[in-house]
Amino acid sequence: MTSDMQQAKQPVSATLAGPYGHPFHPFLVTVPIGAWVASLVFDIASHIVDDPAFPARAAEWLIAIGVLGALAAAMVGFLDLFAIPTGTPAFRTGLVHMSLNLAITIAYALNFWWRSSGAGPHGVVPAGPLALSILALAALAVSGYLGGKLAYHYGVRVADENTQAAGYRR
Numbered sequence: 766m767t768s769d770m771q772q773a774k775q776p777v778s779a780t781l782a783g784p785y786g787h788p789f790h791p792f793l794v795t796v797p798i799g800a801w802v803a804s805l806v807f808d809i810a811s812h813i814v815d816d817p818a819f820p821a822r823a824a825e826w827l828i829a830i831g832v833l834g835a836l837a838a839a840m841v842g843f844l845d846l847f848a849i850p851t852g853t854p855a856f857r858t859g860l861v862h863m864s865l866n867l868a869i870t871i872a873y874a875l876n877f878w879w880r881s882s883g884a885g886p887h888g889v890v891p892a893g894p895l896a897l898s899i900l901a902l903a904a905l906a907v908s909g910y911l912g913g914k915l916a917y918h919y920g921v922r923v924a925d926e927n928t929q930a931a932g933y934r935r
Contacts, residue, residue: 769850773921782844786924790842796834800827801873805898808890817889824890828877835870845922855919858911865908872901
């Protein structure tokens with residue numbers, strides 16, 4: 766294993782980013798992903814149910830929760846990016862992953878502002894905020910793919926093969 770690969774597996778700060786083999790970023794991203802997927806479900810529900818204000822308001826709050834969760838995930842993800850040696854394909858993938866996530870978080874923050882400006886949602890979610898949610902969620906899927914590539918293809922913050930082999934010894 767090269768020293769660059771070993772470096773990408775080690776945390777910059779175990780206290781802040783999670784100990785070796787247990788990074789915090791992957792479990793923190795479940796908050797924005799879950800909140801934003803659920804917000805789209807509530808957006809669609811606002812077009813189906815008799816009282817559209819309830820799912821529209823729920824979607825608005827889920828978007829806010831997702832933005833806050835994304836900021837927390839970004840902080841530790843940024844630390845994980847620092848562990849990757851610059852000038853490598855893994856680092857470039859990490860930069861694209863980070864940039865997409867920042868754009869997505871900004872899109873959702875703007876979506877929240879758009880929805881909450883004025884008196885807030887009173888009826889079905891309008892086409893503009895709904896379209897923004899769909900586009901941002903599609904971009905999130907691409908970013909998630911890149912995050913998976915970082916972990917499962919390049920092994921960023923994943924324990925090395927010798928450590929993994931201990932789980933298969935009899």
